[in-house]
Amino acid sequence: MKFAIVVFPGSNCDHDTYYVAKEVLGQDAELIWHKDTSLGGADAVILPGGFAHGDYLRTGAIARFSPIMQEVAKFAADGGPVLGICNGFQVLLEAGLLPGAMLRNRRLQFRCEFLNVRVEQTDTPFTRACRPGQTIKIPIAHGDGNYYAEPDVIERLERNRQVVFRYVSPSGDVAPESNPNGSVNHIAGLCNEARNVVGLMPHPERACELAVGSADGLVVFQSILKWGRESLLEGNLTTMTSGAQTVLNR
Amino acid sequence: MQARVFVTLKPSVFDPQGTTVAEALHTLGYNAVRDVRQGKYFELEIDAANADEARRLAADAAHKLLSNPVIESYRIEVTP
Numbered sequence: 641m642k643f644a645i646v647v648f649p650g651s652n653c654d655h656d657t658y659y660v661a662k663e664v665l666g667q668d669a670e671l672i673w674h675k676d677t678s679l680g681g682a683d684a685v686i687l688p689g690g691f692a693h694g695d696y697l698r699t700g701a702i703a704r705f706s707p708i709m710q711e712v713a714k715f716a717a718d719g720g721p722v723l724g725i726c727n728g729f730q731v732l733l734e735a736g737l738l739p740g741a742m743l744r745n746r747r748l749q750f751r752c753e754f755l756n757v758r759v760e761q762t763d764t765p766f767t768r769a770c771r772p773g774q775t776i777k778i779p780i781a782h783g784d785g786n787y788y789a790e791p792d793v794i795e796r797l798e799r800n801r802q803v804v805f806r807y808v809s810p811s812g813d814v815a816p817e818s819n820p821n822g823s824v825n826h827i828a829g830l831c832n833e834a835r836n837v838v839g840l841m842p843h844p845e846r847a848c849e850l851a852v853g854s855a856d857g858l859v860v861f862q863s864i865l866k867w868g869r870e871s872l873l874e875g876n877l878t879t880m881t882s883g884a885q886t887v888l889n890r
Numbered sequence: 891m892q893a894r895v896f897v898t899l900k901p902s903v904f905d906p907q908g909t910t911v912a913e914a915l916h917t918l919g920y921n922a923v924r925d926v927r928q929g930k931y932f933e934l935e936i937d938a939a940n941a942d943e944a945r946r947l948a949a950d951a952a953h954k955l956l957s958n959p960v961i962e963s964y965r966i967e968v969t970p
Binding site for chain 1: 899902903904905906907910930955956958960961
């Protein structure tokens with residue numbers, strides 16, 4: 641499989657994400673500059689975390705107009721898997737590829753810590769290796785993660801099972817004190833109606849090896865490989881390195 | 891031609907910054923301040939034939955970039 645990781649001026653998790661795709665997963669990966677106009681034949685696209693364009697105006701507001709975003713939108717419309725992590729999630733919201741918007745964290749703090757996230761849906765390319773309701777310990781690092789959408793939009797998201805990740809207690813229960821930013825319905829991540837575009841505030845790429853405190857985030861990337869293997873069997877994907885099976889068996 | 895664009899959070903959207911500023915003002919003794927809503931202010935210098943044209947351009951810019959219609963609304967004032 642080939643991963644495209646988009647680099648905006650101000651991205652700072654691009655190399656972490658590249659490292660996971662290339663070294664941990666053993667897959668082909670390429671960093672794509674935001675002014676490029678091709679995704680280089682990638683099978684999956686990741687918009688990484690950071691502070692694209694300094695978060696000027698609003699988080700993701702300038703980045704959505706980068707030339708590469710037209711390609712990302714086309715790729716998504718064709719059903720390609722797109723993952724936005726943290727700032728990448730904010731870019732997807734501003735670009736209209738996911739519904740809603742981000743507000744400043746309720747207590748205005750920049751929150752940087754490990755916390756617990758429950759996987760609510762396993763039928764997306766980024767969660768299909770998860771158990772339903774699985775709780776994973778991965779870090780957040782953001783000041784604008786207070787997800788907001790109008791009540792009718794939230795109602796539709798819940799009805800369509802588009803809430804993919806939710807902040808929970810260590811035992812996996814929804815509780816106000818487990819919500820770090822005040823997001824509506826404790827939403828940590830969601831998908832589009834077609835379920836191929838996913839955005840989340842926590843950073844799975846920062847928790848893929850035990851040496852960094854948790855390897856719980858790896859399941860998100862294993863999910864992409866699982867999606868890739870299924871696509872390969874269906875004939876929608878042509879290449880997959882042999883290391884993928886080893887990673888899936890971990 | 892100058893267009894001044896005021897972007898504010900919609901009334902239904904919670905404003906953590908405005909609330910914090912209000913609390914600080916209360917601490918300073920400004921108890922008459924009932925509420926604060928924080929927003930953004932832009933001055934656009936525009937080459938336009940008339941005020942209507944400048945207003946249309948500013949509205950387009952406000953809708954596409956200066957505001958996020960999901961959470962914000964805007965108001966425009968034009969002066970020659």
